[in-house]
Amino acid sequence: MPRYFPSILAALVVATQLSVPMAHAAASDFNLVLVETTYPFGDGAVIELRFIDTRTNAPVEGAVIFATRLDMEPDGMETMTSPVLALPGEEPGLYRFSADLTMDGNWRFSVAAKVQGEVETVQAQIVIEVQP
Ligand SMILES: [Cu+2]
Numbered sequence: 351m352p353r354y355f356p357s358i359l360a361a362l363v364v365a366t367q368l369s370v371p372m373a374h375a376a377a378s379d380f381n382l383v384l385v386e387t388t389y390p391f392g393d394g395a396v397i398e399l400r401f402i403d404t405r406t407n408a409p410v411e412g413a414v415i416f417a418t419r420l421d422m423e424p425d426g427m428e429t430m431t432s433p434v435l436a437l438p439g440e441e442p443g444l445y446r447f448s449a450d451l452t453m454d455g456n457w458r459f460s461v462a463a464k465v466q467g468e469v470e471t472v473q474a475q476i477v478i479e480v481q482p
Contacts, residue, residue, distance in 0.1 A: 377470040379405050382461055385444075388479045393450040397434075397478065401443050401463065409443020410465055413472075417462040420449050424456035424477050432457075454482040 385398035401410040418434040421427070430453065437446040451457065456477055463472040 374467075374469055375403070375405070375465070377472045379403060380410060380463070380465065380472045382463065382472065382474040382476065384459075384476050384478065387477070388481060389451055391451055391454045391480050391482050393452075395449055395451045396437065397447045397449060397459065399445045399447075399461065399476075401445055401472075409441075410463075411442045412466050413445070414464040415445050415461055416464070417460065418447065419460040420457055420478075421460075422453065422455060423458040427453075427455075434459075451478075451480045454480045456480070 381402045381404050383400045383402065385400060389395045389397070399415075401413055401415075402408070403410050415436070418436075420432045420434050422430040432449050432452055435448045437448050439445055456479055459476045459478055461474050461476070463474075465472060
């Protein structure tokens with residue numbers, strides 16, 4: 351075991367040196383897209399996001415999407431929020447959430463995502479239109 355240690359250490363050093371932006375995708379290489387931008391007023395809306403690697407158009411699987419916030423900032427009501435609940439995904443690269451859309455108008459959906467193996471956090475703010 352001890353004689354393997356230096357090579358493990360060397361591998362770690364190489365890995366660390368590679369983890370500069372050159373070796374990784376940038377946050378701008380990813381895109382979070384709403385499947386539907388218009389929703390009816392009411393409880394239990396299912397909001398679906400497609401997470402895409404724009405370099406290959408491949409779905410991004412296994413990302414952790416957090417810091418979700420839904421508020422009415424686009425209509426000047428930033429303090430009016432609605433809780434967002436993550437739902438299980440149904441297909442690769444599709445991330446689903448549930449929220450009560452308690453007022454018609456424009457809502458801002460704020461999302462941050464961690465992609466496996468990537469350093470940068472992907473962030474997006476997407477406007478949802480809720481119709482009466
Ligand atoms: Cu409102």
